[in-house]
Amino acid sequence: MAGGPLEGISVLSFCTALSGPFCTMVLGDMGAEIIKIESIDEGDLTRGSTHQIKGVGSYFLSVNRGKKSITLDLKNDRGKKIVIDLMKTVDVLTENFRPGVMKRLGFDYETVHKINPKLVYASISGFGQTGPYAHKPAFDMIAQAMGGVISITGPVKPGSPPCRVGYSIGDIAASLFTVSGILAALIERGKSGEGQMLDISMLDSQVALCENAIVRYLGTGEICRPLGSRHPTSTPFEAYETLDKPIVLIANTEKLWASFCKAAGKEEWLTDERYNTKYVRLANYEAFYPLMVDLMKTKTYRQWADLFDAHEVMYAPINKIEDVVVDPQVIAREMIVEVEHPQVGKHKIAGTPLKFSRTPCKIDKAAPELGADTCEVLSKRLGLTDDQIEGLKKEKII
Numbered sequence: 001m002a003g004g005p006l007e008g009i010s011v012l013s014f015c016t017a018l019s020g021p022f023c024t025m026v027l028g029d030m031g032a033e034i035i036k037i038e039s040i041d042e043g044d045l046t047r048g049s050t051h052q053i054k055g056v057g058s059y060f061l062s063v064n065r066g067k068k069s070i071t072l073d074l075k076n077d078r079g080k081k082i083v084i085d086l087m088k089t090v091d092v093l094t095e096n097f098r099p100g101v102m103k104r105l106g107f108d109y110e111t112v113h114k115i116n117p118k119l120v121y122a123s124i125s126g127f128g129q130t131g132p133y134a135h136k137p138a139f140d141m142i143a144q145a146m147g148g149v150i151s152i153t154g155p156v157k158p159g160s161p162p163c164r165v166g167y168s169i170g171d172i173a174a175s176l177f178t179v180s181g182i183l184a185a186l187i188e189r190g191k192s193g194e195g196q197m198l199d200i201s202m203l204d205s206q207v208a209l210c211e212n213a214i215v216r217y218l219g220t221g222e223i224c225r226p227l228g229s230r231h232p233t234s235t236p237f238e239a240y241e242t243l244d245k246p247i248v249l250i251a252n253t254e255k256l257w258a259s260f261c262k263a264a265g266k267e268e269w270l271t272d273e274r275y276n277t278k279y280v281r282l283a284n285y286e287a288f289y290p291l292m293v294d295l296m297k298t299k300t301y302r303q304w305a306d307l308f309d310a311h312e313v314m315y316a317p318i319n320k321i322e323d324v325v326v327d328p329q330v331i332a333r334e335m336i337v338e339v340e341h342p343q344v345g346k347h348k349i350a351g352t353p354l355k356f357s358r359t360p361c362k363i364d365k366a367a368p369e370l371g372a373d374t375c376e377v378l379s380k381r382l383g384l385t386d387d388q389i390e391g392l393k394k395e396k397i398i
Helices: 019-029 058-063 077-087 101-105 109-115 140-146 169-192 202-209 211-220 254-264 278-283 285-296 301-311 328-332 374-382 386-394
Strands: 010-013 033-038 068-071 092-095 120-125 197-201 237-241 246-250 314-317 336-341 345-350
Touching (some): 058 345, 077 109, 109 120, 254 301, 278 285, 374 386
Parallel strands (some): 010 092
Antiparallel strands (some): 237 246, 246 314, 336 345
16 A cells, blocks of 8 residues: 655655644654654653643644654754755755744754755744734644634623634644645745745634634625624524534525424525515524524424434534544544554554545554654664764763
């Protein structure tokens, strides 16, 4: 069986926490070799995150599978020389420090480009390499707050506290834009023979994801606000309570609306001028919503599900995480996989959504122990002997 589609591509990663590691995890899932540089003493800060599994941070385990870990003292000139030599052997460099850190280390893009002109150099930061906020620190919630997503997330009730998205969309959006950019830069390198720098901002990424809200405001002056589970431009398109548990219902097209009305025994709504088209339903939402609330509470979730299945109405349960990990569709798609870690042992993690027909992704290696691959990488990539490596250990350079 062929390796992943990025087999043969190597990545030198200076990334820590989430945005950079998630990006390199995706590249690694597709077959790239990920060489993760970590500090000698503590390594990636998520190794010590609060939620531990047998002494290893669950955060670290979740986004560092399949990588190689090497430890280096980047304050030491010999440690820096090793990094420079490694840069000459790889295709991609990734980092997610605040702008200026890589320059202080001597690994800024201008310097690295001279060392390896073919290298694709990807930087993720809170606000990017330019602009008035460039040197400010940022975490996920900072990006969510400043990018507008928190202002349109949460319950409808006035006065409710702001809500962040339930997972780190500020970090992960930047990660996925970086993956896309790296792949595009590698394709372009195949034509030009030269690498380039990719500058990804967490704030930029959130602004990009607020597409509809931004266009509506700029075009009409409408200020978007939290709507709970409701879609801003369609109805029914939200979660409703049933007799026992909530259900997500989507009947936003006329075909789905007709199917829903038949399933619910509300065929009269098909000719009611207040609700018979998607435009008037939205315009009359304040009157329409209470009718839907009362209707959906007349049956249990299972009763509605059976009716919706029979009439091809789009619906879904609101799964908790314990439901997701045993869902038959999730299992069938291999979205829960098992790996083995030397300290943690066998444990399950989320799989990859990338399904290739000919060059499948392969997840069979857990997150690495700190420095587990230092000797192998220095030996195979740089040709260092056992004695040379032992000497670097004694001097605490690796």
